[in-house]
Amino acid sequence: MGDWINEDEVLVESTTGGLNAVRENGAARRLFDQSAASPFFDGRRIYFLVGAITGGADGGPILVNSPAVWSVAVDGKDARREDRLGLGGNVRLDGRWPDGRYLVHVGSDATQYLSGNGLVSLQGSTVLRRVVVSADRKAAVGFSGVRLIRIDLSKGPIPAENAFVVLLDGIVGADAWVPRGPVL
Secondary structure, three states: OOOEOOOOEEEEEOOOOOEEEEEOOOOEEEOOOOOEEEEEEOOOEEEEEEEEEEEOOOOOOEEEEEEEEEEEEOOOOOOEEEEEOOOOOEEEEEEEOOOOOEEEEEOOOOOOEEOOOOOEEOEOOOEOOEEEEOOOOOEEEEEOOOEEEEEEHHHOOOOOHHHEEEEEEOOOOOOOOOOOOOOO
């Protein structure tokens, strides 16, 4: 399952490369004609990876090999290539950093990385597994496996140690979530 893109449709991907908006009644609307995966919705456009689809069949994450980032409008029109990540391995796209770089996972590594000139792991005192940027793009929330951490994004494009604040410690099995757009 993915992000809600409006009041009636949720964004879904398939292990065969289908990228669709699905309504409550199960009706699916194809958003992109090529094989695509790893979508996220930033409140304006749907971003996703195009390349050779791998994984997903065994219940693991769907990954894309040597991907390019594309986007489409919510209606599935205005498809455009945004960026070539320059990563040769299997990648999962998770979100977008306020400066335009992308949050990614590489292969089976649980570490959350920031794309750009090489990969940068997002870490304060601990490596983060999942990071979600808030709708106002001033903060992010990250999950390390045992800690829920707030990241102050006003501290710079690659936050220093003092930008990380532990919100909860000693937690297990949670996922970080922050609404990316207006609450419906």
